[in-house]
Amino acid sequence: MLVVGSDHGGYELKLAILELLQERAIEAADFGTDGSASVDYPDFAAKVAGAVSSGEAQLGILICGTGIGMSISANKFAGVRAALVHDEFTAQMAREHNNANILVMGGRVLSPQQGKKLVEIWLDTEFEGGRHQKRLDKISAIEQKVIKH
Numbered sequence: 001m002l003v004v005g006s007d008h009g010g011y012e013l014k015l016a017i018l019e020l021l022q023e024r025a026i027e028a029a030d031f032g033t034d035g036s037a038s039v040d041y042p043d044f045a046a047k048v049a050g051a052v053s054s055g056e057a058q059l060g061i062l063i064c065g066t067g068i069g070m071s072i073s074a075n076k077f078a079g080v081r082a083a084l085v086h087d088e089f090t091a092q093m094a095r096e097h098n099n100a101n102i103l104v105m106g107g108r109v110l111s112p113q114q115g116k117k118l119v120e121i122w123l124d125t126e127f128e129g130g131r132h133q134k135r136l137d138k139i140s141a142i143e144q145k146v147i148k149h
């Protein structure tokens with residue numbers, strides 16, 4: 001299950017992404033926002049990242065104006081690897097090397113067509129594992145240390 005959220009700055013791109021997910025018959029839940037009225041991105045990052053962190057969802061997509069606020073917020077959650085991507089290469093690497101479980105994009109940075117392409121690449125790319133898994137394990141170890149202190 002995949003969960004999707006945006007603020008007002010990411011709302012239009014989110015609609016395009018939801019359309020793509022529907023076309024691909026991917027089960028997705030929309031956690032808001034529901035329009036272009038101004039809202040606070042951490043509220044929506046918390047809904048999506050909280051669901052991924054708890055295991056309620058396997059993957060998430062977050063969109064704000066730049067993607068920056070959503071990525072900062074989402075990465076506060078244990079087990080979340082939220083990657084802000086801007087182009088096809090970073091979308092591919094976000095999966096291949098970082099096994100990102102949340103894809104973050106900027107609705108004021110990307111066109112709907114570009115955003116859809118990046119989601120497709122992220123969904124269709126495989127995690128390479130190996131030396132990259134070792135690095136993800138180190139991130140988990142840092143996380144454990146931070147939570148303990």
Ligand code: RB5
Nearest residue numbers: 009064065066067068069
């Ligand atoms: C909202 O105006 C904007 O600050 C937000 O969408 C995002 O870009 C924050 O990082």
